[in-house]
Amino acid sequence: VSESTVRRLSLYLRVLEELAREGEATVSSRALASRAGTTAAQVRKDLSLFGSFGKRGLGYAVPPLAEQLRAIMGLSRKWRVVLVGAGRIGTALFEYPHFRERGFEIVAILDDDPVKVGKEWRGVRIRPGAELEAAAREGGAEMAILAVPAAVAQRLTDALVAAGVRGILNFVPLQLQVPEGITVNNVNMAVELESLAFALQAPAAHSGRPRSDKAI
Amino acid sequence: VSESTVRRLSLYLRVLEELAREGEATVSSRALASRAGTTAAQVRKDLSLFGSFGKRGLGYAVPPLAEQLRAIMGLSRKWRVVLVGAGRIGTALFEYPHFRERGFEIVAILDDDPVKVGKEWRGVRIRPGAELEAAAREGGAEMAILAVPAAVAQRLTDALVAAGVRGILNFVPLQLQVPEGITVNNVNMAVELESLAFALQAPAAHSGRPRSDKAI
Numbered sequence: 001v002s003e004s005t006v007r008r009l010s011l012y013l014r015v016l017e018e019l020a021r022e023g024e025a026t027v028s029s030r031a032l033a034s035r036a037g038t039t040a041a042q043v044r045k046d047l048s049l050f051g052s053f054g055k056r057g058l059g060y061a062v063p064p065l066a067e068q069l070r071a072i073m074g075l076s077r078k079w080r081v082v083l084v085g086a087g088r089i090g091t092a093l094f095e096y097p098h099f100r101e102r103g104f105e106i107v108a109i110l111d112d113d114p115v116k117v118g119k120e121w122r123g124v125r126i127r128p129g130a131e132l133e134a135a136a137r138e139g140g141a142e143m144a145i146l147a148v149p150a151a152v153a154q155r156l157t158d159a160l161v162a163a164g165v166r167g168i169l170n171f172v173p174l175q176l177q178v179p180e181g182i183t184v185n186n187v188n189m190a191v192e193l194e195s196l197a198f199a200l201q202a203p204a205a206h207s208g209r210p211r212s213d214k215a216i
Numbered sequence: 217v218s219e220s221t222v223r224r225l226s227l228y229l230r231v232l233e234e235l236a237r238e239g240e241a242t243v244s245s246r247a248l249a250s251r252a253g254t255t256a257a258q259v260r261k262d263l264s265l266f267g268s269f270g271k272r273g274l275g276y277a278v279p280p281l282a283e284q285l286r287a288i289m290g291l292s293r294k295w296r297v298v299l300v301g302a303g304r305i306g307t308a309l310f311e312y313p314h315f316r317e318r319g320f321e322i323v324a325i326l327d328d329d330p331v332k333v334g335k336e337w338r339g340v341r342i343r344p345g346a347e348l349e350a351a352a353r354e355g356g357a358e359m360a361i362l363a364v365p366a367a368v369a370q371r372l373t374d375a376l377v378a379a380g381v382r383g384i385l386n387f388v389p390l391q392l393q394v395p396e397g398i399t400v401n402n403v404n405m406a407v408e409l410e411s412l413a414f415a416l417q418a419p420a421a422h423s424g425r426p427r428s429d430k431a432i
Contacts, residue, residue, distance in 0.1 A: 183416060195222045
């Protein structure tokens, strides 16, 4: 299963949940594709990787397919997340209601800013970075959001790994070194903007269609 | 040229600039690959798309290769950028020094928060969203960073397109509709976290190696 597929599944799920809220009982692959910015053939191909959904000519049953996608994506359960870095990015993520609705629960927050240490965010006390391993372990954290200065990122990553964290969403512009079995998803806004520059300065090769196989 | 390639080029450039600051005159494809989290063969393959760089056995000359990559990526020039939405994400991006160093200049800022409208950020006055098309046009904006509520995102996108903006870095969890020739790069943190959940709940198929073909 490719990364692009997983990203599209995430989009399909969002669309299906919107349709459910709108009271739609069924959706065609074409309508689902249109709202997710892809093609009907792509939708059918992506879903066929995980089983047989939908009935020919009838489309997909919206709430059951949403539920199946949540199960496939690992989203029918809670995930305990440690937030490492409570700066702007960390705060934006912490306050994003979608994360909680999706079952991502922040169980620990670390930051070295003396103004922040000791404060509570929705009942979670902010602790200094030196306590990361203990905090992650006590909270039973399985995932981490890493949004800290580059200089301390690897050291904090090592602490996360030592505490048993298996997945890291990394906002630090650095290639983290992790052992086998640890998944790192990197988000780098500089690279995003630079790839936009590349697309705009080479219009012949790159313009003409918005990217549809990526996260939205 | 694939998106993954462009992302790796962006990484190579960052590594080369680090090496230049450290005073290194040359670098092997193996050392460059190691710092960018990929393989020497991948580095050679990526660079070969754009010409013949480096000398067999001598490696790459660091400052010239950095300069060539900047040119290839469209980063040897300035880009005028309009910032649409001055919330947490918009602010984080505005304050990120790397963007200015890279030649991305914020020429206009739009936000509907009455507390923010009229304020100046580094000499750029924040204007209400209704003035987006005029502001983008006056600033000669070529790119936009879109970080606004979903409900207004498409309308503001239409205004950006009308103003002549050709590239949008989109933080809104929505598939923007744009005409041919407009590039949209989507960044969605929910999708990133969900794809991490997918990887962790399906360990057999997905764990074992951190992703190296993505932005860091």
